[in-house]
Amino acid sequence: MTVTVLDPRLEAEGDAMELAPALPSFEGVAIGMIDNAKIGTAVFYDHVEAILRARFGVREFMRRRKPDSSRPVPTDMLGELSGAAAILSAVGD
Numbered sequence: 001m002t003v004t005v006l007d008p009r010l011e012a013e014g015d016a017m018e019l020a021p022a023l024p025s026f027e028g029v030a031i032g033m034i035d036n037a038k039i040g041t042a043v044f045y046d047h048v049e050a051i052l053r054a055r056f057g058v059r060e061f062m063r064r065r066k067p068d069s070s071r072p073v074p075t076d077m078l079g080e081l082s083g084a085a086a087i088l089s090a091v092g093d
Helices: 041-056 075-080
Strands: 030-035 060-065 086-090
Touching: 030 041, 041 060, 041 086, 060 075
Parallel strands: 030 060, 030 086
Antiparallel strands: none
């Protein structure tokens, strides 16, 4: 008996992406936070925000909540976060 193994992976499309350069410091910057609308995300972000303010001097947090977890972040919401030095996106349950 012969067994056929299929490879479900697709070839990558488009150009390879590069990571953004690391921030030299969090001191005085604004950080965006995208909440994926699941139960535990807001509590997790409260904890992350407290740490980043106390230990790293983050000046401001711009928190936004997606309408629901199954859809991409709306374009206008991303625009609202365009002034952030970095954006966190988290999943909570």
